[in-house]
Amino acid sequence: MVEVIDGKQVAASVIETVKSANAALEAAKGVRTGLAVIIVGDDPASHTYVSSKSRMAKECGFKSVQHTLPVETSQEELAALVAALNADPSIHGILVQLPLPRHLDSEAIIQSILPEKDVDGLSVVNAGKLATGDLKTGLVSCTPAGAMVFVRRTHGDDLSGLNATVIGRSNLFGKPMAQLLLNANATVTIAHSRTKDLAGICRNADILVAAVGRPEMVKADWVKPGATVIDVGINRIAAPERGEGKTRLVGDVAFAEVSPVAAVITPVPGGVGPMTIAMLMANTVIAAHRSAGLTPPVFQ
Numbered sequence: 190m191v192e193v194i195d196g197k198q199v200a201a202s203v204i205e206t207v208k209s210a211n212a213a214l215e216a217a218k219g220v221r222t223g224l225a226v227i228i229v230g231d232d233p234a235s236h237t238y239v240s241s242k243s244r245m246a247k248e249c250g251f252k253s254v255q256h257t258l259p260v261e262t263s264q265e266e267l268a269a270l271v272a273a274l275n276a277d278p279s280i281h282g283i284l285v286q287l288p289l290p291r292h293l294d295s296e297a298i299i300q301s302i303l304p305e306k307d308v309d310g311l312s313v314v315n316a317g318k319l320a321t322g323d324l325k326t327g328l329v330s331c332t333p334a335g336a337m338v339f340v341r342r343t344h345g346d347d348l349s350g351l352n353a354t355v356i357g358r359s360n361l362f363g364k365p366m367a368q369l370l371l372n373a374n375a376t377v378t379i380a381h382s383r384t385k386d387l388a389g390i391c392r393n394a395d396i397l398v399a400a401v402g403r404p405e406m407v408k409a410d411w412v413k414p415g416a417t418v419i420d421v422g423i424n425r426i427a428a429p430e431r432g433e434g435k436t437r438l439v440g441d442v443a444f445a446e447v448s449p450v451a452a453v454i455t456p457v458p459g460g461v462g463p464m465t466i467a468m469l470m471a472n473t474v475i476a477a478h479r480s481a482g483l484t485p486p487v488f489q
Contacts, residue, residue, distance in 0.1 A: 192453045194339050196460040200467035203338065203488055204249065207470045210486040211250045214477055222477040223252040223280040224308070224470075227270060230260035230290045239286050242466055249470050252279060260290050267298055275303045281480055282308035282473035305479065308472040310334070310365070319368045326479070328472050333366040334488075335464025336419050340370070340396060341489055343417050343453050348375035352393055356380045356407070356441070357400035362421060366398055387411075399441035409446040417453040418442055421461050 211222045224246045228239045239255065246253035256270060267289075274283050283306045289295040299307075304314035310330035318327030329337075344351065353375040357363035363379060371377045380390050382401075391397055391411040399407050400421035412418060422441030431437065440457030448454055455461055471488045478485035 191448045194455045196463040200463035203467040218481045224282040225254040225280045226284045227256045228286040229258045281477040330365045331468040334468040337369045348373040351395040353396040354378045354394035355398045362400045405443040407442040412450045415452045418451045
């Protein structure tokens with residue numbers, strides 16, 4: 190019988206650890222974890238994401254600051270705000286909601302955030318630390334960090350002897366996920382659109398992570414019996430059975446046909462998704478502990 194991971198439940202346990210760590214930090218050092226979120230423009234989806242992040246920060250007991258800027262904000266104005274937040278000792282995490290309006294250079298803005306406050310884990314410094322195995326001082330991108338919590342809960346901290354395949358090589362997910370698996374001693378293959386015999390490569394994986402953005406691409410015959418399957422895809426497809434013009438969310442894995450083959454699988458929605466905001470909170474409380482010279486909590 191396949192185990193379907195409840196991402197909401199795991200995310201809730203991460204948030205409980207964040208809350209207790211934040212309370213302990215305040216009791217020990219009088220420091221309250223601070224998170225600043227910047228949003229530029231009026232993209233509805235971005236505002237929805239930012240609202241949920243700000244709400245969760247408040248629930249965790251953080252100092253939560255939101256800067257909502259007009260769409261015509263200049264590069265210089267945005268850079269000045271990031272510089273001010275970099276210099277503010279009460280802010281431990283800075284998040285710039287992407288995508289930014291087209292006239293802004295988002296990469297320059299992201300890289301201007303101090304690496305120790307880069308709670309999205311997107312700076313080249315944090316990417317480099319992950320690549321060299323420095324998990325003690327770097328911050329890891331939230332979605333792969335969340336997916337890795339599932340892997341650790343299933344297989345433990347040491348993945349020696351296990352084959353892991355990541356489908357997708359994006360800087361946001363594929364590459365950092367592969368590095369995390371490698372740091373845990375897995376034998377890692379990164380597969381992508383140019384990979385020859387993709388199904389065959391996947392069939393060798395004890396841990397299969399799909400992050401390509403192609404609805405239900407991974408079929409049952411791609412999956413090794415008893416594998417752990419982590420589905421990071423979020424795709425909206427037509428659902429005529431629900432009525433005209435209706436849609437539903439599916440992952441990159443054909444859940445119904447893969448479930449009987451896998452030992453462990455994450456659903457979409459309700460799998461990796463809830464972990465992203467939870468790990469953002471985790472990164473922020475980790476950054477606050479480091480700033481105060483304390484050992485940060487570990488999220489398992």
